[in-house]
Amino acid sequence: MTVPKTVLAALLPALFLIVPSPARGAAGEWSTNPQSRVRLISPWQVAPRNGELILGLHFLLSPGWHVYWKNSGDAGFPPAATFQPAEILGTPEILWPTPRRFQLPGDLVAFGYENEVVYPVRAEIKPGAALPVPAQTSGETSDAEAPPADVLHITADLDYLVCQVDCVPFRYTLTLDQPLGDAPEGDPATAPLVQTWVDRLPRIAREIPGVRTGAVLDASRQGGPDLEIRVLGVQAQAGRTDLFLEPHETFDAGRPRMRAVADGLVFHVPVRAREAGKPLPAKTSIAWTISNLKAKDGKPFDLEARREVPVWTQGGAAPDPMREPAAGGAADRFPRRLLQAFLGGALMNLAPTVLALLVAAVFSLRLPGTGPRGLRENAAAAVTGVVGGCWAIAGLALLGRRAGLAADWPSLLQEPAVGALLAIAAALLALNLWGLLEFPLPSAGAARAGTGRHLLAGLATVPLALAWPVPLLQEPIGFAFARGPAAACAVFAMVGFGLALPYLLLTLAPGVARRLPVPGAWLPRLREGLGFLAGGGTLWLLYALSRRVSPEGLAWIELALLGMSLLAWLRSREGARPAARFVFVLGLAACAAGALWLADRNRLAPRPATVQQPMTSNTIQGG
Amino acid sequence: MRSKGKIFSSLAILALAALPALADGVVGAAAPAFTLKGLDGKNHSLADYKGKVVVLEWINPNCPVSNRHAREKTMTELVKQHGEVVWLGINSTSPSSGDFMKPAEHLAYNQKYGITYPVLYDESGQVGHAYGARTTPHMFIVAPDGKLAYNGAIDDDPPGRKAMNARLNYVGRGLDAEKGGKSPDPASTKPYGCSVKYQ
Numbered sequence: 001m002t003v004p005k006t007v008l009a010a011l012l013p014a015l016f017l018i019v020p021s022p023a024r025g026a027a028g029e030w031s032t033n034p035q036s037r038v039r040l041i042s043p044w045q046v047a048p049r050n051g052e053l054i055l056g057l058h059f060l061l062s063p064g065w066h067v068y069w070k071n072s073g074d075a076g077f078p079p080a081a082t083f084q085p086a087e088i089l090g091t092p093e094i095l096w097p098t099p100r101r102f103q104l105p106g107d108l109v110a111f112g113y114e115n116e117v118v119y120p121v122r123a124e125i126k127p128g129a130a131l132p133v134p135a136q137t138s139g140e141t142s143d144a145e146a147p148p149a150d151v152l153h154i155t156a157d158l159d160y161l162v163c164q165v166d167c168v169p170f171r172y173t174l175t176l177d178q179p180l181g182d183a184p185e186g187d188p189a190t191a192p193l194v195q196t197w198v199d200r201l202p203r204i205a206r207e208i209p210g211v212r213t214g215a216v217l218d219a220s221r222q223g224g225p226d227l228e229i230r231v232l233g234v235q236a237q238a239g240r241t242d243l244f245l246e247p248h249e250t251f252d253a254g255r256p257r258m259r260a261v262a263d264g265l266v267f268h269v270p271v272r273a274r275e276a277g278k279p280l281p282a283k284t285s286i287a288w289t290i291s292n293l294k295a296k297d298g299k300p301f302d303l304e305a306r307r308e309v310p311v312w313t314q315g316g317a318a319p320d321p322m323r324e325p326a327a328g329g330a331a332d333r334f335p336r337r338l339l340q341a342f343l344g345g346a347l348m349n350l351a352p353t354v355l356a357l358l359v360a361a362v363f364s365l366r367l368p369g370t371g372p373r374g375l376r377e378n379a380a381a382a383v384t385g386v387v388g389g390c391w392a393i394a395g396l397a398l399l400g401r402r403a404g405l406a407a408d409w410p411s412l413l414q415e416p417a418v419g420a421l422l423a424i425a426a427a428l429l430a431l432n433l434w435g436l437l438e439f440p441l442p443s444a445g446a447a448r449a450g451t452g453r454h455l456l457a458g459l460a461t462v463p464l465a466l467a468w469p470v471p472l473l474q475e476p477i478g479f480a481f482a483r484g485p486a487a488a489c490a491v492f493a494m495v496g497f498g499l500a501l502p503y504l505l506l507t508l509a510p511g512v513a514r515r516l517p518v519p520g521a522w523l524p525r526l527r528e529g530l531g532f533l534a535g536g537g538t539l540w541l542l543y544a545l546s547r548r549v550s551p552e553g554l555a556w557i558e559l560a561l562l563g564m565s566l567l568a569w570l571r572s573r574e575g576a577r578p579a580a581r582f583v584f585v586l587g588l589a590a591c592a593a594g595a596l597w598l599a600d601r602n603r604l605a606p607r608p609a610t611v612q613q614p615m616t617s618n619t620i621q622g623g
Numbered sequence: 624m625r626s627k628g629k630i631f632s633s634l635a636i637l638a639l640a641a642l643p644a645l646a647d648g649v650v651g652a653a654a655p656a657f658t659l660k661g662l663d664g665k666n667h668s669l670a671d672y673k674g675k676v677v678v679l680e681w682i683n684p685n686c687p688v689s690n691r692h693a694r695e696k697t698m699t700e701l702v703k704q705h706g707e708v709v710w711l712g713i714n715s716t717s718p719s720s721g722d723f724m725k726p727a728e729h730l731a732y733n734q735k736y737g738i739t740y741p742v743l744y745d746e747s748g749q750v751g752h753a754y755g756a757r758t759t760p761h762m763f764i765v766a767p768d769g770k771l772a773y774n775g776a777i778d779d780d781p782p783g784r785k786a787m788n789a790r791l792n793y794v795g796r797g798l799d800a801e802k803g804g805k806s807p808d809p810a811s812t813k814p815y816g817c818s819v820k821y822q
Contacts, residue, residue: 074757075818077781105717106748106821108757159782161688166722167817169687169782247813252755274774274811276651 026187027058028176035065035162040154040174041118043191046181049131049150051547055092055121055176056194057081057158059113064164066112069099071247073110076167079160083123088131088152092123097200098291098302101242105165109255111244118197125152127547131180150180182550202289202304205231210296215288215309217251217271218318219280225271227253229288230321231303232264233296240292243267246306250274250284265290283308334487337476341491344473345390345498351468352537353426354461354499356530360433361457362502363523365516375516379506381451385458386503387496393462394492398485416548420557420599422467423541424592426534427561429464433531435524436568437588458500465499467541545599553602560595564588648755648774650810654765655753659713659743662726662733667743672709674767676801678794680777681751682712682742683759684732685722686817691783692760693736697792698777702740705798712742715751720820748821758816762794764807773797775812 028040037060047053057079059067068078083092097117102110125131131150156174161167205213213231229243236258243256254270267290273280287306294300312318348354365378431437473495480491497504505512538561546554570576571584647655654677658668669677680698683689692698702710716723724732729742745751754763755774764773779791797807 072815075816076758077815080782080784082784104818105720106752106819108818108821110818157784159784161782163817165720165818165820166685167687169691171782171784272649274650276649278651 026190028174031170031172031174033168033170034062035164035168036061036067036160036170038158038160038170038172038174040156040176041190041194042176042178043186043194044178044184045187046179046183046185047152048125048184049180049182050125050127050129053089053123053125053178054194054198055083055123055154055156056118056190056197057094057121057156057174058116058118058193059160060116061114061162064114065162066102066110066114066164067117067160067162068110068112069244070096071111071244072161073102073112074108075104076110076112076161076163079119079158081121081156081158083121084155084157085153088125088129089123089154090126092121095120095122095198095201097197098202098289099244100291101244110163118194120194120198120201121156125180152178152180154178182552200302202291202302205303205305208295208301208303211303212322213290213303213305213307214321215286215307216318216321217284217286217309217311219273219311219313220318223270225251225273227251227267227269227271227286227309228318228321229256229267229269229290230261230264231267231290231293232322234264235294235296236260236265237292237294237300241265242291243269244289244291245269246287246289248284248286250278250281265293280311280313283310285309337479337491338494340472341476341480341494342498344470344476345465345495346501347470347472348465348468348499349501351465352533352540353429353464353467356433356533356537357429357457357461357464358502360527360530361454361461362506363517363526365454365506376507378451378454379503381454382458382461382503383497383500383507385455386461386500387458387493388455389459389462390492390496390499391489393466394480394488398488416545416553416599416603417596419541419545419548420595422463423538423545423557423561424564424595425463426467426538426541427564429460430531430534430538431565431568433527433534435528436565436572438572458503461499462496467537549599549602553598556598556602557595560591560598563591564595567591647753648763648771650771650774652771653769654763654771655750657745657750657753659745659750661711661741661743662730663741665741667711667741669765669769672765673769676705676708676767676772676798677765678708678710678798679754679763679765680710680712681756681759681761681819682714683716683722683817683820684724684729685716686759688781688816689759692777693732693738695783695787696737697787698760699737699739701792701795701798704795705802707802708798710740712738712740713745713750713756714742715745715748715756716820717748717822718746719822722817722820748819751819751821756819758814759819760816761814761819764794764797764801766801766806772801773807773810774814775809776814779812781815 026042026045030037030039039058041056041058043054043056061067068076070078072078078096079094081092081094083089096119097113099111099113102112102114104110131152154176156176157171158174159169159171161169205211211231211233213229215227215229217225217227219225227245241258243258245253251271251273254272256267256269258265258267260266285306286309287304289302289304291302292300293303309321310319349358361382365375365382428437476491476494480488506516542554542558542561545557549557567584567588571581571588576584654669656669658666661667678701684693698710698712702708714724714729726744733739733742750756754761756763760777762773762775762777763771766772773794775793777792777794779793780789793807793809793812797810800807
């Protein structure tokens, strides 16, 4: 039996007063040596049963000692850990806060952390993993009223090297008993600590509005190869800004030199090929982190970027590192991105809800009395609606980015309210196809009767399609936002044309349009059948939502959808009075709003902006 | 002993100064020449071993990572397996460093861990810098033609978490390649361990 969330929330504080266990809940026990202390921590007193689980490797270091970043520099090595149970946690990933530079004798350098560091660790409790059976606390804590919080026994086999000038390696098995439950609760001590270090993860450059970075490796210079890294839209923090490169398989890097330019900073790093006489690649993947930057609004931040960097061997002036965020070949890649956008858009037609709407809409194009020309006009209206919808989404995204919102569409889909909104949209479509809910569509502005309806059908396709992100679209959309509004306009237009491909064919190929059957008695049956496809899509979206809201919350949302269906059915009955119909519509809207509110209220992960609570993937941009 | 060490260090500097400027530790470039005095009291010059495969191991008994490999016999087992190669340990620890080990103590250390190959003192760090040695251990393979054939780590397991037979020993693999007339692959890796305790 599941205890209601409110009861659970009330019981939790009492539970943690009654059951003080040093390795239980938010922090494991310290492993201590003269140079350092380390423990495994969690921001959760009670963590969600599935989905992302953030842990932390918390180090306290004696004065003068340091541990390492993912590139340790000239010496040392970064900490490595193996987490168990792997069958539940998978392979957790250690994330790397921005390091600082340590100068060692012999002009050697190391990159790492002194005094204190928490390496955030990103794990994910696999869906369907066999979680531990509800734990019975020991005899002294045999509180019959204790909530049935399962406990996940987590171990981390950790190896690390701690150095001053001398180094000492250590190996520990850290443990943490992490309670799991349906009502997640952050820990007031460790959640802010983990959040502090999550905030010190560098931000991905492409997600920072107004900031661009790029690089070129000039291997033609007399004095040896030079890696030039530019970052625009930033200022340096005097004496604090630094550049850190990740290890590279072909090149060793020297000490960077920095200078300010009109709109940002330029770093020059002397590099050396490790092998003489080996042909250099035309381009090579290089990753860098820049610390202590200042945005134009004065806010400090660190950034990280990984680019395919062109290697210039031809003499003369090296290409501009900012030609394209992916560095090099931007112009010739643009057509490919447009093609990807078109194909990705076309693929979205296969999403269940989109397919249902598409088939219903296409067969409704040829209404009685509509000739081939009218049919083509209707199809063109639908194309206009789809492309317009895509542009509207692009415009909203550009405005959001300008306002400082870096969230991309996959991240937004993780938001419970967005997931619920998409499920509601799919459910409304199903109700519409079943004939229970007609959307009143305006005819104003339409060239001829019915065209406006097809325009809006095209528009409605876009949000339904966005519920099903197509991987093929990630690259062109990332490219579009990196290049600016004009590129975004072009790329989203191509997404729209891809999504409107069936309508386009009808518009451009009269032969196809002529073969379209005239709607008859079969059309309502077809629409009813398609309603089940949309219903299936709704169920899938609810399943996706089940990973982001509590089971109770999901049950309430499903009840709200059922209520919507009931009200739609009542409204559609023969003989219902206009006033009653209006009340039913109001009730339906209230149910939809309630579902959104329930999704947000019953979210498993706290809101990203909440600093005092455990974080979600939206706040973790680094690694 | 100390004054003799300084003399040989000076010799090494002279030997290096006589050579054209070389990129430090670049695989495929000529291995920097040196003459250093060993714990055995003899002078060892790279030129003495021309035509043979030479392994250079930067060593520091007071570095826990270097010491772990001594305890695990990583190097000494390789020496046994590859009797055809010349193996030289080079200690570039500065006498001003707390890690500096006097020759007598170093000899006792070698005896304790079965290190029978020559260990050379590079107190000035000149040879270490010429090769770009950064860590202990940091490994180099010099091919019979006098060119550097490998520069990097001893293996793929910095913390020593894996069983010995599960580790990819880059030097062992490189020596097998050299024996078969091929070049080591990979020819360079990122070395790990304590920093070389230069001045």
